[in-house]
Amino acid sequence: MGFSDFFKNFKREDSRDRKDAVQHWTKCPSCGAVMYNKEVIESSYVCSKCSHHFRINAQDRLNLICDSDTFIEYDNDLAPNDPLAFVDKKSYTKRIEEGFAKTKRKSAVISGEALIHGKEAQIVIFDFSFMGGSLGSVEGEKIVRAINRAISKKQGLIIVSTSGGARMQESTYSLMQMAKTSAALGKLAEAKLPYISVLTDPTFGGVSASFAFLGDIIIAEPGAMIGFAGARVIKQTIGTDLPEGFQTAEFLLEHGLIDMIVSRKDLKHTLSDLIKMLVPYENTYIYNS
Structure with a gap:
């Protein structure tokens, strides 16, 4: 050498x-x-x-809030199609394939039921890694099915949101999910069952404009960015400087738009306590996790 x-x-x-x-x-x-x-x-x-x-993926979040080996996933076979043959810089089909490659899942949400300190709940968790956690027809359908299961089984519902908003590649099909999920939550309220909404970083667009802010209890993680449009877009639209940090969880709590900020290590206990207080339980499982 x-x-x-x-x-x-x-x-x-x-x-x-x-x-x-x-x-x-x-x-x-x-x-x-x-x-x-x-x-x-x-x-x-x-x-x-x-x-x-x-930011963490949906599976990691499931592991943090659910009792070990209790999560049962539903509707994981549902997959989006491309009815509009939509193409921007890439085809919608290609973006779906890339989302699957990143997450090994067919949509931006995981839905199912689990125990949280021995208390049953229906759970929906968004994954930002799949197309920015955007809300499409499959995501909306999985949310509605989770709501229907909650009503049928008399359980509470927890949705953990992290999303850039409605999925533009599905156009009106995506926007329909805002009304569809909101209407289903109305039925959950009629059944006198609680819906706990957990907002994580980031939660924006059509998700924040629909089910994310319809919770009976709205929780946010510390420092989470939450809003409808981005700060730059709002400033360009209204032509006025915006308050510092106006889209943070702390700002929203101060102005009464959310109920509490809960650190990640305390979230499981908080959810368990809320379910215990709000759900008329007949059966509570003793489970050591």
Whole structure:
């Protein structure tokens, strides 16, 4: 091996070591602290330095709020089609394929039922990794079916939202889901069963303009960005400077638009307590999780 070849191999190995090191560490986007990935996972994906709540996928969130091995998924065979043959920079079909490749799921929501500290509930959780958690016809249908199951089984409903809004690739089909889900929630209210809405970062557009803000109890994670349109769009529309942090969970709580802010580590206990208070339970399971 020549002298120059030695340094080429040295640089290549050094580059590989750096890449491996990066994969084991996470940098907080809020305070810039660098944490070992294991530490991030053990802290429920919350920064140990500034309490910033990282975005997490639907499966991780299920694991955080449900008792172990109690979640039963429904309607996971439902998949969107492309009735409009929609194409922007990519075809809608291609975007669906990319969403599946990222999440191994056919839609932006997981729906089913589980126990939360031994208390039954219907649960719907959005996954931002699938097309930005956008609301399409399949997502709306899965929400409505979860509502119907809650009514049939006399259970509470929990929806955890993280979404950019209605899915533009489905046009009116997507917008219909706003009315469809809202009407179904009206039936849940008539049945005197609670709906707990959990808003996480980000929750915007048609989701925030429909079922996300129809909860009997509305909870948000600390620091979550929540609104309808983005701040830049609003400013361009009204031509006025906006209050600092006006779309944060803290601002919404201060102005009475949500009921509480709950840190991720306390969310499971909070949901369990609310279900216990609001659902007329005949059966509560003793479950150690």
